Amino acid sequence: MKRRQYLRNSGIVGGALLSTGLAGCTGDGNGNGNGNGNGNGNGNGNGGTTGSAGDELADELTVYTNIPFDSVQEAYESSSGVDLNVVTLGGPQPNLQYVSEWEQEQYDVDVIASLDTSTWVLHERDIPAEVELDQEDIDELWHHDGMAEAWEDAIGHDIREVSVPHINQIGSFIYNTNAVSETPTTWDDITGSDWESRICTQPFTMDYVLRLMEAHFDTVEEAEQWIVDFDDNSPQYLSGGGTMVDSVLSGENDLSAYIWGMYASGPIDEGAPLDLHFPEPTGMHSQVINVPQEAPNLETAKHFARWVGSAEGQEASQAINGGALPAREGFGYGHDHVQQRWDESDQTPITITIGREDADEYNERVEDLIGLDLTS
Amino acid sequence: MSVNTSIKDQFRSNRSKIYGGLILFVLSFFTILPILVTIGISFFADGIDLVSEFTLNNWLEAGASSEIIFNTVVFAIGSATLTTVIAVFIAWAIARTNIPFGRVYYYSIFSMIFLPPIVWESVWIRLLGRNGLYTALLPFNFDVYSLPGMMVVQGVFLVPLCLIILMPMFANVDNSLEEASRVSGGKILYTTRKITLPLLKPGILAAYLLTLVITLGSLRVPLMIGQPEGISVLALQIYNGVNEFPIEYGAAFVDGTILILVALPVFYLYKRELGKTGKFETVSGSAFKQAPIELSRGPRYALSGFIAFLLTIMAIIPVVTMFYGSISPYPITIPALFNGEHPGFTAQPYLDVLYNRSTWSAAWNSLLAAGIASVVVVAAAVGISWIVNKSDLAYKRTIDYLSFLPLAMTSVSLALGFIVLFLVIFPIGIYGTIAIVILAYITRFLPATIRVVAPSVQQIQNELLEAATISGAGRVRRVRTILMPLIIATIHAIATYRFAFLFKELPISLLLQSANVPLLAPFLFELGVQGNYPQLSAMGILIAGFLLVVTIAIHQIGSSNLS
Numbered sequence: 001m002k003r004r005q006y007l008r009n010s011g012i013v014g015g016a017l018l019s020t021g022l023a024g025c026t027g028d029g030n031g032n033g034n035g036n037g038n039g040n041g042n043g044n045g046n047g048g049t050t051g052s053a054g055d056e057l058a059d060e061l062t063v064y065t066n067i068p069f070d071s072v073q074e075a076y077e078s079s080s081g082v083d084l085n086v087v088t089l090g091g092p093q094p095n096l097q098y099v100s101e102w103e104q105e106q107y108d109v110d111v112i113a114s115l116d117t118s119t120w121v122l123h124e125r126d127i128p129a130e131v132e133l134d135q136e137d138i139d140e141l142w143h144h145d146g147m148a149e150a151w152e153d154a155i156g157h158d159i160r161e162v163s164v165p166h167i168n169q170i171g172s173f174i175y176n177t178n179a180v181s182e183t184p185t186t187w188d189d190i191t192g193s194d195w196e197s198r199i200c201t202q203p204f205t206m207d208y209v210l211r212l213m214e215a216h217f218d219t220v221e222e223a224e225q226w227i228v229d230f231d232d233n234s235p236q237y238l239s240g241g242g243t244m245v246d247s248v249l250s251g252e253n254d255l256s257a258y259i260w261g262m263y264a265s266g267p268i269d270e271g272a273p274l275d276l277h278f279p280e281p282t283g284m285h286s287q288v289i290n291v292p293q294e295a296p297n298l299e300t301a302k303h304f305a306r307w308v309g310s311a312e313g314q315e316a317s318q319a320i321n322g323g324a325l326p327a328r329e330g331f332g333y334g335h336d337h338v339q340q341r342w343d344e345s346d347q348t349p350i351t352i353t354i355g356r357e358d359a360d361e362y363n364e365r366v367e368d369l370i371g372l373d374l375t376s
Numbered sequence: 377m378s379v380n381t382s383i384k385d386q387f388r389s390n391r392s393k394i395y396g397g398l399i400l401f402v403l404s405f406f407t408i409l410p411i412l413v414t415i416g417i418s419f420f421a422d423g424i425d426l427v428s429e430f431t432l433n434n435w436l437e438a439g440a441s442s443e444i445i446f447n448t449v450v451f452a453i454g455s456a457t458l459t460t461v462i463a464v465f466i467a468w469a470i471a472r473t474n475i476p477f478g479r480v481y482y483y484s485i486f487s488m489i490f491l492p493p494i495v496w497e498s499v500w501i502r503l504l505g506r507n508g509l510y511t512a513l514l515p516f517n518f519d520v521y522s523l524p525g526m527m528v529v530q531g532v533f534l535v536p537l538c539l540i541i542l543m544p545m546f547a548n549v550d551n552s553l554e555e556a557s558r559v560s561g562g563k564i565l566y567t568t569r570k571i572t573l574p575l576l577k578p579g580i581l582a583a584y585l586l587t588l589v590i591t592l593g594s595l596r597v598p599l600m601i602g603q604p605e606g607i608s609v610l611a612l613q614i615y616n617g618v619n620e621f622p623i624e625y626g627a628a629f630v631d632g633t634i635l636i637l638v639a640l641p642v643f644y645l646y647k648r649e650l651g652k653t654g655k656f657e658t659v660s661g662s663a664f665k666q667a668p669i670e671l672s673r674g675p676r677y678a679l680s681g682f683i684a685f686l687l688t689i690m691a692i693i694p695v696v697t698m699f700y701g702s703i704s705p706y707p708i709t710i711p712a713l714f715n716g717e718h719p720g721f722t723a724q725p726y727l728d729v730l731y732n733r734s735t736w737s738a739a740w741n742s743l744l745a746a747g748i749a750s751v752v753v754v755a756a757a758v759g760i761s762w763i764v765n766k767s768d769l770a771y772k773r774t775i776d777y778l779s780f781l782p783l784a785m786t787s788v789s790l791a792l793g794f795i796v797l798f799l800v801i802f803p804i805g806i807y808g809t810i811a812i813v814i815l816a817y818i819t820r821f822l823p824a825t826i827r828v829v830a831p832s833v834q835q836i837q838n839e840l841l842e843a844a845t846i847s848g849a850g851r852v853r854r855v856r857t858i859l860m861p862l863i864i865a866t867i868h869a870i871a872t873y874r875f876a877f878l879f880k881e882l883p884i885s886l887l888l889q890s891a892n893v894p895l896l897a898p899f900l901f902e903l904g905v906q907g908n909y910p911q912l913s914a915m916g917i918l919i920a921g922f923l924l925v926v927t928i929a930i931h932q933i934g935s936s937n938l939s
Contacts, residue, residue: 062891062892064891068906070732083733085734085737085891085892085894086734087891087894087902088902088905088906089902089905090905090906097619100619100623101891103623104623106808106890108808108890108891108892109891178717197506236521236604236605237604238604239604239905240905240906240907241907242905242906242907242908243904243905243906243907244907245907246706246707246907246908246909247907249706249707249708250502250505250507250707250708250709250909251505251506251507251709252501252505252506252507253506267706270705270706270719271705271719272705272706272719273717
């Protein structure tokens with residue numbers, strides 16, 4: 001028997017022992033059995049922008065995400081009257097943790113907002129539901145050249161009706177200006193011995209960095225040698241973009257390699273001694289919203305996904321962490337300084353999207369090269 | 377004689393065995409059964425399936441490596457040794473000498489129990505990290521992301537618990553033996569070494585073993601400090617096996633079983649040493665007694681100064697660092713405070729966490745879970761202490777042993793056992809709710825609560841109870857008018873301590889909570905993962921402040937009740 005299997009099917013919560021009165025704990029939406037019946041009809045017609053006026057919305061959605069979600073949460077709650085129970089996890093965990101729960105037939109989560117590079121684990125299991133986006137929204141959200149094709153190559157089919165790009169993430173160097181006198185501008189700069197024990201990065205991004213190095217160098221051997229040289233500098237492998245910025249600000253490390261530019265926005269606004277540089281080449285990834293077919297509040301979850309893709313939702317996304325880059329056409333970074341740095345880099349980022357085969361191959365190669373387990 | 381009368385007579389004559397048996401049955405359900413299912417499932421789990429076909433593969437292939445078992449044992453022994461050495465020294469200085477400010481030191485260190493997990497580890501990473509204050513002051517290189525680093529952080533964290541256990545023992549050493557030694561020309565250190573410490577050896581060993589078994593199942597330090605550097609221990613392996621993708625139940629249950637097998641001998645030794653300590657004291661205000669060794673002015677101030685130094689390193693600077701972090705807009709190095717690079721202080725992190733609904737949701741759920749569990753676990757501890765020490769119920773010794781058994785399971789193994797127990801064997805609908813968390817809290821922390829309550833019950837004179845019985849007082853009245861007034865101070869103290877501990881409990885909460893019922897410690901872990909150090913620090917200050925207020929309030933209520 002699989003863990004938690006009977007849950008949600010039976011709708012029994014509380015049971016015979018100790019449960020009386022406890023199911024009403026804050027945030028416990030389990031008491032409604034399959035969860036679909038807890039809508040209170042407070043849909044206020046705000047679905048106009050998302051094409052679902054008149055839908056009866058649930059009271060609350062549970063969202064797994066891996067990035068700060070405050071601005072989106074606030075705007076959506078204000079717009080729809082639906083509360084968001086946001087659970088923030090590190091790196092690829094929103095997708096991975098959902099899959100582990102899904103395989104145990106535990107369906108507590110309505111929305112998964114996570115990076116595209118681990119989204120294949122959802123599509124491989126046919127977990128995401130169609131969210132019924134307007135064609136105009138689809139066109140505007142997938143406007144980057146080659147973006148939809150890259151996804152199709154990775155996943156094996158067109159997912160534009162299913163996954164909603166939320167914001168785009170571009171890899172950068174973020175460094176402490178008090179500790180770094182000469183800005184590193186190229187990938188080769190940070191393999192020098194003067195950078196030993198001064199860099200942090202996220203383990204799972206090494207997979208993408210290897211791809212970038214393959215684009216950067218003429219041969220695979222050179223690309224792999226770069227990975228080895230980088231690792232020889234004893235970088236600290238941390239989990240979470242915010243953790244890396246904290247590490248750079250607190251003096252634990254001086255530079256964070258291949259971190260999304262938006263992580264500099266908020267701290268720079270606060271006056272933190274941070275700056276960033278987008279090395280060439282760099283990669284672009286999308287944060288995407290997926291709604292599991294087994295979401296306990298499926299229609300409300302779809303409403304949320306459509307709202308995030310709408311102009312109103314994208315404005316809220318632009319404010320993430322002090323200034324992020326929405327996926328929709330016509331939007332730039334919500335932070336002038338970060339946008340300026342991106343403009344200065346004057347490059348077209350490589351769209352990196354990963355499917356199972358790529359993931360297996362690159363994970364294995366990175367592990368062979370530097371002994372790093374990319375699933376952590 | 378009618379059949380009914382015969383049955384009633386038989387019931388009366390066997391009442392002791394029937395009630396004793398019932399209690400044994402309930403205790404076994406929550407203690408032995410989780411151990412047995414953890415061991416059993418390790419032969420049946422496969423990937424994400426908890427119960428599949430019988431297999432030895434989990435044991436042959438999936439379990440933890442010898443390196444991880446080695447790490448676990450070294451981490452536990454190192455941490456427990458450090459904790460015990462520091463706690464014994466401080467307990468001796470405060471309880472056996474006349475140093476000034478002893479009471480202040482004791483309560484200051486006691487207050488460390490209010491500091492929440494994740495925040496504590498984050499603060500120590502700041503202090504012992506590459507540009508940390510302590511790192512700068514140390515005359516040698518020290519890497520916090522290492523086994524010794526993990527030992528230091530865990531070892532310091534457990535000092536208050538160890539001190540709480542040791543203080544009453546040190547305070548109640550028979551003075552006459554020490555005086556005899558000194559009259560015979562023995563100096564203070566000689567007397568301490570030859571008389572005091574040998575007298576307390578079983579108690580010290582018991583405290584050491586308790587911290588050892590707690591550390592074996594500890595998750596917070598391995599999660600925050602070990603994991604980034606790839607240093608794993610069994611508890612971390614179990615957490616990853618159950619919570620991280622891909623789910624590996626087979627490996628998790630093998631690791632859970634190994635952890636139980638490592639902890640069981642420690643538990644057995646602990647219980648044995650506990651038996652030798654004889655008469656225990658309580659964790660209450662009255663446990664503190666004035667020191668019998670009269671040090672001269674110079675040594676006593678020197679000793680007091682050294683304890684103050686330790687207190688500063690272990691508690692004051694970390695708390696100041698936490699506060700500093702909570703009023704900074706972003707993480708800032710401590711030197712920045714003095715070289716003009718600090719951007720100015722802000723209350724924004726406090727506002728951010730206070731206006732975050734997730735904070736209140738997690739806090740409310742933890743308040744509920746910790747509140748209910750504290751009340752039930754204290755009541756159960758009083759009941760079991762009464763049964764073991766004052767009743768004529770059958771199977772008393774077995775009840776005593778079983779009630780302590782959850783100590784050997786460690787929090788992560790117990791959580792594993794509960795998953796199977798309430799999901800596969802008895803699917804009564806509490807899995808995925810807060811009820812299973814409360815049940816696990818109660819089971820896991822019953823032994824430590826009994827450990828504190830039992831001495832108070834033990835000390836009640838049997839003559840008082842007999843007099844009440846002769847006067848016609850029923851069982852309930854005896855409990856209400858004799859037992860409760862005599863142990864109320866202990867109950868207040870342990871209920872407060874237990875609540876403070878459970879309010880921020882991590883391993884069980886992390887393994888058993890569901891996404892819809894967030895709890896406080898996992899919420900702190902989320903903040904840690906987001907790298908939101910200012911908000912994390914603000915949460916640390918708010919939680920510690922809240923628990924301090926609750927403790928003082930309960931203490932005041934207890935005092936007014938007593939008066």
